[in-house]
Amino acid sequence: MTTKTHTRFGTPELLFGLSVAVLVIVVAVPMLLIFFNAFWVDGHFNVADVIRVLRHPETYKALWNSLVLSVGVTITGTIVGTFFAWLVTRTDLPFKRTMKLLFLVPFMLPAFIGALAWKMLLSPRAGYINRFFIDVLGFDGPIFNIYSYAGIILVETMYLFPFVFIQVSGALERMDPTLEESARISGADLITITRKITIPLVLPSILSGALLIMLYSMAHFGTVAVLGIESGIYNIPTLIYEKIHQSAGSFDSIRTATVLATVLVITAALILWLQNRVLAKGRYQIIAGKSFRPSELKLRGLRIPLLVVCILYIAFTIVLPTATIFMVGGLKTYGLPFVSENLTWSNYYHILFEWDLTRGAIWNSISLGLSAALITMFAGVIISYVIVKMRVRGKGILEFLGMLPFSVPGSVIALGVILAWSGKFGINLYNTVWIILIAYIARYMAFSLKANSAALEQVHDSLVEAARASGATMAQALRDIVVPLVRPGMVAAFFLIFLPALRELTVSVLLYGPTTRTIGVAIYTLNEDGETVYSAALAGIALIIIVLGEVLIKRLVTSKTSAA
Amino acid sequence: MAGVQIEGVGKQYAGRPVLSGLSLELKDGECFTLLGPSGCGKTVLLRLIAGFEQPDQGRIAIDGETVADAASGKSVPPERRGLGMVFQDYAVWPHMNVFDNVAYPLKLAGTESAALRERTLAVIEMVGLAGLAERLPSQLSGGQQQRVALARALVSEPRLLLLDEPLNNLDANLREEMRFEIKALQKKLGVTILYVTHDQEIALAIADRVAVMDESGTLRQIGAPEEVYEHPADDFVFRFLGIANFLPVRRDGDALYIGGSSERWVGQPPDKAGAQLTAGFRPSDVLLSRASSDGEGLAGIIRRASFLGAQVDYLIDIAGTLIRAALPSHECLARDLLFVEGDACRVSLHSVQWFAGKLVATAQV
Numbered sequence: 055m056t057t058k059t060h061t062r063f064g065t066p067e068l069l070f071g072l073s074v075a076v077l078v079i080v081v082a083v084p085m086l087l088i089f090f091n092a093f094w095v096d097g098h099f100n101v102a103d104v105i106r107v108l109r110h111p112e113t114y115k116a117l118w119n120s121l122v123l124s125v126g127v128t129i130t131g132t133i134v135g136t137f138f139a140w141l142v143t144r145t146d147l148p149f150k151r152t153m154k155l156l157f158l159v160p161f162m163l164p165a166f167i168g169a170l171a172w173k174m175l176l177s178p179r180a181g182y183i184n185r186f187f188i189d190v191l192g193f194d195g196p197i198f199n200i201y202s203y204a205g206i207i208l209v210e211t212m213y214l215f216p217f218v219f220i221q222v223s224g225a226l227e228r229m230d231p232t233l234e235e236s237a238r239i240s241g242a243d244l245i246t247i248t249r250k251i252t253i254p255l256v257l258p259s260i261l262s263g264a265l266l267i268m269l270y271s272m273a274h275f276g277t278v279a280v281l282g283i284e285s286g287i288y289n290i291p292t293l294i295y296e297k298i299h300q301s302a303g304s305f306d307s308i309r310t311a312t313v314l315a316t317v318l319v320i321t322a323a324l325i326l327w328l329q330n331r332v333l334a335k336g337r338y339q340i341i342a343g344k345s346f347r348p349s350e351l352k353l354r355g356l357r358i359p360l361l362v363v364c365i366l367y368i369a370f371t372i373v374l375p376t377a378t379i380f381m382v383g384g385l386k387t388y389g390l391p392f393v394s395e396n397l398t399w400s401n402y403y404h405i406l407f408e409w410d411l412t413r414g415a416i417w418n419s420i421s422l423g424l425s426a427a428l429i430t431m432f433a434g435v436i437i438s439y440v441i442v443k444m445r446v447r448g449k450g451i452l453e454f455l456g457m458l459p460f461s462v463p464g465s466v467i468a469l470g471v472i473l474a475w476s477g478k479f480g481i482n483l484y485n486t487v488w489i490i491l492i493a494y495i496a497r498y499m500a501f502s503l504k505a506n507s508a509a510l511e512q513v514h515d516s517l518v519e520a521a522r523a524s525g526a527t528m529a530q531a532l533r534d535i536v537v538p539l540v541r542p543g544m545v546a547a548f549f550l551i552f553l554p555a556l557r558e559l560t561v562s563v564l565l566y567g568p569t570t571r572t573i574g575v576a577i578y579t580l581n582e583d584g585e586t587v588y589s590a591a592l593a594g595i596a597l598i599i600i601v602l603g604e605v606l607i608k609r610l611v612t613s614k615t616s617a618a
Numbered sequence: 619m620a621g622v623q624i625e626g627v628g629k630q631y632a633g634r635p636v637l638s639g640l641s642l643e644l645k646d647g648e649c650f651t652l653l654g655p656s657g658c659g660k661t662v663l664l665r666l667i668a669g670f671e672q673p674d675q676g677r678i679a680i681d682g683e684t685v686a687d688a689a690s691g692k693s694v695p696p697e698r699r700g701l702g703m704v705f706q707d708y709a710v711w712p713h714m715n716v717f718d719n720v721a722y723p724l725k726l727a728g729t730e731s732a733a734l735r736e737r738t739l740a741v742i743e744m745v746g747l748a749g750l751a752e753r754l755p756s757q758l759s760g761g762q763q764q765r766v767a768l769a770r771a772l773v774s775e776p777r778l779l780l781l782d783e784p785l786n787n788l789d790a791n792l793r794e795e796m797r798f799e800i801k802a803l804q805k806k807l808g809v810t811i812l813y814v815t816h817d818q819e820i821a822l823a824i825a826d827r828v829a830v831m832d833e834s835g836t837l838r839q840i841g842a843p844e845e846v847y848e849h850p851a852d853d854f855v856f857r858f859l860g861i862a863n864f865l866p867v868r869r870d871g872d873a874l875y876i877g878g879s880s881e882r883w884v885g886q887p888p889d890k891a892g893a894q895l896t897a898g899f900r901p902s903d904v905l906l907s908r909a910s911s912d913g914e915g916l917a918g919i920i921r922r923a924s925f926l927g928a929q930v931d932y933l934i935d936i937a938g939t940l941i942r943a944a945l946p947s948h949e950c951l952a953r954d955l956l957f958v959e960g961d962a963c964r965v966s967l968h969s970v971q972w973f974a975g976k977l978v979a980t981a982q983v
Binding site: 514535 | 668669670695696697698701702703705706707709710711712713722723726727767770771774780
C-alpha cells in the first residue's frame with residue numbers, strides 16, 4: 055500500500071500479473087488489433103479511408119439494414135414482451151404461472167434454428183405453409199415471404215422478446231400495490247392509474263429490456279444469415295462473415311470487416327451505456343426488492359379469448375417450429391409431404407453414428423464447451439478474487455478488460471482473434487480448435503466474472519480473517535472457507551458458459567476449419583449446402599441436448615440452493 | 619496468558635496517519651478495554667496486534683516475543699500469533715455447523731479426534747449453546763452466533779483474546795447479559811483480553827483497565843474504570859464517558875462569577891489557575907432545591923421537565939447556560955421537587971471537574 059513498505063513480489067502480485075496477462079492476451083490484443091487495422095493504413099493513421107469504406111454501398115447498406123432490423127425488432131419485441139408481462143402479472147388470466155414459464159422457453163432455443171424452421175415453413179416457393187395455400191387452397195402466390203425485412207423481424211422478435219418480458223414482469227411483480235390503490239382512493243379510474251402511475255413506474259424496465267433487445271439484434275448473426283442472404287439482406291455481422299469467408303484474407307476485405315466491427319463495438323457500447331443510465335435513473339424506491347401481491351385486473355369476457363391468444367402465440371412460436379424441425383429431420387427427402395411412409399429414423403441414426411462430419415461437430419461442441427467452461431470458471435474465480443478481495447493497484451484494468459467482451463458482439467471477438475492468432479505473432483492457430491477455444495474464453499469470461507464476483511462479495515473479509523486468527527494459513531483459509539462458499543458461483547458460471555457454448559454459431563462460423571465445425575456451424579453449413587433434412591435432424595438433436603442441459607441445471611441449482 | 623507490548627506504533631493509510639507513536643502495555647491476564655469514537659483507529663490497532671495489518675513504525679510483542687517490527691520488517695502471520703479473535707460481524711462460517719465452526723482451530727492444530735470432540739463440546743456448553751452443536755449459523759439468532767464466535771475464539775485456549783465491538787449488533791438486554799458472561803469467562807480462564815469499543819458503558823463495566831483514544835488516534839488516559847470516570851485527564855475523556863454539563867466560570871480577583879453574568883459561583887472551589895475556567899459535572903451530580911428555600915446554590919430556571927420513570931430529567935438555565943440534571947423520581951416525590959417548566963430552582967453540585975479555559979458542551983439539549 056504505502057511506498058515505504060518493502061517491495062516484495064508475493065502471491066497477490068503474482069496472481070495479479072497472471073490475471074492481467076490472460077486478459078491482455080485473450081481480450082485486449084484482439085480488440086486493439088481491430089482498431090489498429092481499421093484506422094492504420096500503410097503506417098499512417100487514416101480516417102478518410104475509414105469514411106471511404108463506410109460510404110461504400112455494400113457497407114453502407116449493411117449498416118442501414120442493421121439499424122432497420124434492430125429498431126424493428128426492438129419495437130415489436132417491446133410491445134409483445136410488455137403485453138404478455140402485464141397479462142401474466144396483473145390480470146386474472148387462467149394458468150398464469152404456466153404461461154409465464156412458457157414465455158421464457160424461447161430464451162433457451164437458438165434463434166438460428168428457429169429461423170431454419172420458419173424458412174422451411176414460409177420460404178416463398180418451398181415453404182410448407184406457402185405450398186399449402188398455393189397447392190391446396192389455390193392461392194396465386196405465397197402468402198408470406200420469410201426472406202424479407204418483415205420475416206427477419208418477426209423471427210427475431212419471437213426469440214428476443216423475453217428480454218423485455220423478464221424485466222417488465224419482474225418490475226410489475228415488485229411494485230407496491232398500495233401506490234395504485236392510493237391513486238384509486240384519490241378517485242382515479244383504472245385507465246388514469248395505468249397511464250399516470252403504472253406505466254411511468256415500469257418505464258425504466260421497459261426501456262432497459264428494449265435496449266437489450268436492440269443490443270442483441272444489432273449483433274445477431276444467425277437469423278439474418280439464414281433468412282437474409284437469399285434476398286440480399288445483409289447486416290453488419292453477416293457482412294463481416296461474407297468478407298472474411300469469401301475473400302480468404304485479402305487486405306481490403308479484412309479492412310472493411312474491421313471498420314464494420316468498430317462501428318458495431320461503438321454502437322454496442324452506446325446502447326449499454328444508455329441502458330445503465332436508464333437503470334440508474336429508474337431505481338425508484340417504490341419498486342422494492344420483495345414481492346407483493348399485486349392487484350389483478352378482472353378480464354371478464356376477455357379472459358378466455360386472451361388465453362387463446364397466449365396459447366396460439368406459444369403454439370405458433372414454440373411448438374410449430376420445433377415440430378417442423380423434428381419432422382423435416384425425419385423426412386427421406388426435403389419437400390416430401392409429412393406422411394408416415396416418407397418419415398424415417400435413419401437421418402438421425404446417420405448423423406449420430408455414421409457421418410463423421412456431424413459426429414465431429416457434436417464432439418467439437420461438447421469438448422469446446424466443456425473446456426471453455428472449465429478454463430473460464432477457474433480463471434474467473436482467480437480474477438474475481440483479485441478484483442473483489444485484493445488490494446493491488448490497477449485492478450480497475452482487470453475489471454474493465456474482463457467485462458469488455460460483455461459489450462463486444464461475438465463476430466467482433468472472432469474477427470479480433472483471427473487478426474491476433476493467424477500467424478501475426480508467430481503462432482498460427484487458424485483452422486484449429488484452439489482458435490475457437492480462445493474466442494470462447496474471451497466471449498464468456500464476463501459471465502464467469504459476474505457469477506464469481508457476486509459469490510465472492512458474499513464472503514466477507516472477516517470470514518477469512520477469522521480463519522487466520524484460528525490458526526489457518528492463507529492457503530488453508532482459501533481451501534476451507536473461500537472455496538466452499540464460492541462453489542455455487544463457480545457451478546453457476548460453468549453452466550452459464552457451457553450451455554450457450556453448445557449452441558454457439560456467431561463466433562465459430564467465422565473461425566471453423568475443415569475439421570473444426572461446431573454443432574451450430576454444421577447445422578448452418580448443411581443448410582447452406584442444401585442438405586436441409588440433415589440440417590434439421592442435427593438441429594433436432596441440438597434442441598434435445600440443450601433442453602436436457604437446461605433441465606439438468608435447474609435440478610442441480612435448486613437442489614444446491616435448498617441444501618445450503 | 620500473555621502481556622502485550624506496543625512500542626511507538628504508527629500506521630498510515632494512503633499517506634494519512636491513523637496511528638502514530640502509540641505505546642501501550644497490556645498486563646498478563648487483565649481485561650483491557652480500548653474506548654474511542656468510531657474511526658479513531660482502535661480497530662486498526664487491534665488488527666495490527668492480530669497481524670492483519672503491518673505497522674509502518676514501531677514494534678509489537680506478545681508475551682515478550684516480537685510479532686511485528688517495522689524496523690526489521692519482521693511480521694509473524696496471524697495464524698502463528700496464538701490468539702483468539704471475535705469480530706464485529708461475528709464472522710461465523712455459514713457453511714459449517716456450530717460444532718465445525720468451534721472445532722476448526724483444534725482441527726488445524728491437529729488435535730486428536732476424541733480430545734477435539736470433548737473440548738469442543740465443553741466450550742460450546744460453556745458459552746451456553748449446549749444442544750445446538752448441529753445447527754447451521756442461519757438457524758441461530760444474532761446472540762447465539764455471537765456465542766459461537768466467542769467459543770471459537772476460546773477453544774484453543776489462546777494466550778490473548780481480541781474482541782472488536784462484538785456486542786454492537788445485539789439488542790440491549792442481550793448486550794448486558796453477554797457483557798457479564800465475557801467478564802465471567804475471563805475470570806475463569808484467566809485469558810488476557812483486549813476489548814475494543816465505542817460504548818463507554820460496556821467499557822467501564824468489563825474492564826480492569828480502560829484506555830481512552832481520541833479521533834486522531836492519541837491515547838488520552840489509561841487507568842482503572844473508576845479512576846478514569848472520577849478523575850478524567852481532560853475534557854475529551856470527561857465528555858466521552860457520559861453526558862457532560864459545562865458551566866463557564868470567570869475569576870475576578872478572589873471572586874468567581876458564572877459566565878459573563880454577575881451571578882456568584884457557589885460550591886467547590888476550582889483547583890485550576892487562570893481567569894477563564896469551566897466547571898464540568900454529570901446530570902447525576904446535580905442537587906436541586908426550591909428557590910424559596912434558604913439553601914445555598916446557583917439560581918436556575920427549569921426549561922424542560924421530563925418524567926422518565928425511575929428518574930426525572932430537567933433542562934435548567936443557569937445564567938444563560940443550559941445544563942441537564944437527572945434526579946431519582948422517589949427523591950423528587952419525597953422532597954417536593956417535581957418542577958414544571960418556568961419554575962425557579964436552586965442548583966448545587968456534589969462533584970465538579972475543573973477545566974482551564976472556556977468549554978462548550980457538544981450536545982446541549
